Amino acid sequence: MDALFVVLGLVLLIAGGNFLLKGSVDLSLRLSIPKIVVGMTVVSFVTSAPELIVSLQSALRGFPDLALGNVVGSNLANLGLVLGITLLIGTLDIRRSFYFIDWPAMMLASLLFYVFVVPDRMLGRTEGIIMVVVLFIFLIYLLRFQEPAIAEVPPAFVNILPLYKTIFFLGVGGVALWGGSELLISGAVGLATRLDIGERIIGISLVSIGTSIPELAASVIAMIRKEKAISVGNLIGSNIFNLLAVLGITAIINPIHVIDDHLIRSDLLWMLGISFLVLPLVFFPKGQRLGWRDGLILLAVYAIFLYTTFS
Template sequence: MDALFVLLGLILLIAGGDFLLKGSVDLSLRLSIPKIVVGMTVVSFATSAPELIVSLQSALQGFPDLALGNVVGSNLANLGLVLGLTLLIGALDIRRSFYFVDWPVMMLASLLSYVFILSDRMLGRTEGIIMVVALFIFLIYLLRYQKPAITEVPQEGVNILPLYKTVFFLLVGGVALWGGSEILISGAVGLATRLHISERIIGISLVSVGTSIPELSASVMAMIRQEKAISVGNLIGSNIFNLLAVLGITAIIHPIHVIDEHLVTVDLLWMLGISFLVLPLVFFPKGQRLNWKDGLILLAVYATFIFTTFS
């Protein structure tokens, strides 16, 4: 029954994330926002919504390791699993902003989260406020300084939905995310108890992979449609949102106290490692490009992480 709850919760989260994604992207098209900005903001926020709802509900219900493990595991899955699989479909050309904005901000957010949690094994309201403020500063910079520098591809053949459909997608998506998170947490905690494994392991593997499916779907579809700007921006942006928005907002509402030390001594270090790994993969051997070989490396790193987690 617990496994069924997990499955049902994931289905609702995926459906809710997809509805929210459709509504959000349509809204951004109405506002004529450039595609790369859509990827770094609108799509990233929509695809991070499952992580936010699950982590917030987990913390409020007294399962802090599930809340933190979900975010750390999702960031690992975004770069190791999602980016790895995406690169098997096709190569990605890396924009200049990756070196000077996207990757540095992701690394700074990762280091900031690690330092905050390392100091006292908790993420409190003050740290949460700092993280959310940092996110707003990043978004203001992105929208103000990067938007004029982008050469936009004409939006030919794009059909904007009627307004009532946009509102419907946003509302149904939000309700599905909330209901899915309640069912998923109930099933995940029950499954962890039944199998005698920690909430951390369930959160960092099963739950995090489930909540990363919207990122996988968005990235794969972006590659198929040749919307590579959205694909790169979505993954980097989602990791930034997961750390600064999901952990930040959760900590403000309910401080996160780490119970399982492995989250600090092992999992967060894996997250920092794979986040850093993306940079040398971009530079070598030719630079400014990621291909299927890089995808295999990322998948191998992620598989190793999962194997060591359960061993």
């Protein structure tokens, strides 16, 4: 039953995220919000909704390692698994904003989280507020001075839906996310107990990979269609949102205490390492481009991380 709960929870999270995305984008277009703003705020926040709901529910129900492991694991999966697989299908050209804005912002968010959580093994309300404020400053800067770091609204969502469909998508999406998070957390904790492994391991592997499935599907489909709509900057933007929005909001509502020290001594270092690794991969061997060799390196690093986690 625990495994079934995990599968059903992931299905509901993915479906709920898609429904909420459609409804949110349509509502934004009805309010005449510019596409750039929609792409950088609504779309990016909604695609992080599964991580937010799972982390928040985990923290509120007394499973802080599951909350932290979910976000740290999702960031690792976004770069190691999603970007790695995407690069095996085709190459990605890197924009100038990557090494001037996107990558430095991701590293800043990662280091900020590391500095906040390591000294006292917790992420408190004050730290959460600071992280959310930093996110808003970053978004305001992008809106005013830079090209969007988050993908704009997909063409499929440009046509405005009838109002009743918008309300339906928002309602069903919200309920599906809530129900999916309940099932996923119950199943994950049950599996951890049954298999005698920590919540952190379940969160940083199974749960995080599951909540990264929408990003993986979108990236692979876009690359197969040769739309080149997915870039490394988009995944980096997702990682920034996961750290500053998901953990920031969760900590404001309910401070997160670290129970398993492996999150501090190992997982966070892996997250910082793979985040840094993307920069030299962009410049070597051909410069300002990521190809299949880079994809193999990222997948290998992610595989080693999973191996060391379970060993």
